[in-house]
Amino acid sequence: MAETTTDVARGEASEGRTTAGVDTDALFEQSEIAADYVEGLLDILDTDGDIDELVKDDRPIVEVVGEGLNQLVGPGGATLEALQELTRLAVFRKTGEHSRLMLDIGGFRSSRRAELQALAKKVADEVAQYGNPVRLDPMNAFERKCVHDVINARKDVASESEGTEPDRRVIVSPA
Structure with missing residues (x-):
């Protein structure tokens, strides 16, 4: 047990x-x-x-x-x-x-956190390079926080959440 x-x-x-x-x-x-x-x-x-x-x-x-x-x-x-x-x-x-x-x-959350951090970095790089905002798929609060943490550590991009649960999502845009 x-x-x-x-x-x-x-x-x-x-x-x-x-x-x-x-x-x-x-x-x-x-x-x-x-x-x-x-x-x-x-x-x-x-x-x-x-x-x-x-x-x-x-x-x-x-x-x-x-x-x-x-x-x-x-x-x-x-x-x-x-x-x-x-x-x-x-x-x-x-x-x-x-x-x-x-x-x-x-270990689901730790694995998911690593996946989301990689996604957030990739999206942030893309937004910084091309200047176009990116709307991510809907995520739960834990997932959104993982993305926001990566984005907030950067100066060249910003993030915000929009929508209502369960369709709440992160938008990454140039700072």
């Missing part, structure tokens, strides 16, 4: 300390609640997976690693998005606070 481990950073960041006004203990509490919830789901589904909980960039993260987790990711990460929302609701029920928790299963 599922195994839970806590990232070693907890020992370093714990003891009631805050980073940039963020209570790291509260974030670790959120990741623990989320990990327990995900572990329960894995048990119900009779699916094996190791669960790692950590806090990175002032955000609680739960990662599930193992074989045969694709059904929990779903097409284009749709199932993963739904599971993340359910997990955030579980955290909210226990803490009474909204969570920015990120759930990653089978």
Whole structure:
């Protein structure tokens, strides 16, 4: 069944300390609640997976690693998005606070982040060279943020989101 481990950073960041006004203990509490919830789901589904909980960039993260987790990711990460929302609701029920928790299963988000960073760089280079804005396909919030982060690191291009969910997209234009 599922195994839970806590990232070693907890020992370093714990003891009631805050980073940039963020209570790291509260974030670790959120990741623990989320990990327990995900572990329960894995048990119900009779699916094996190791669960790692950590806090990175002032955000609680739960990662599930193992074989045969694709059904929990779903097409284009749709199932993963739904599971993340359910997990955030579980955290909210226990803490009474909204969570920015990120759930990653089978490394899907890290792989997708790398793909989107490459796409954003390619589009940014194209926009900078030719001067024509580019409208990307609709993306979820995580995907849009990955693109915006790459674009915002550059001075020659800019990005903005337009539209409403689920058709919200990024537009990259010359700065």
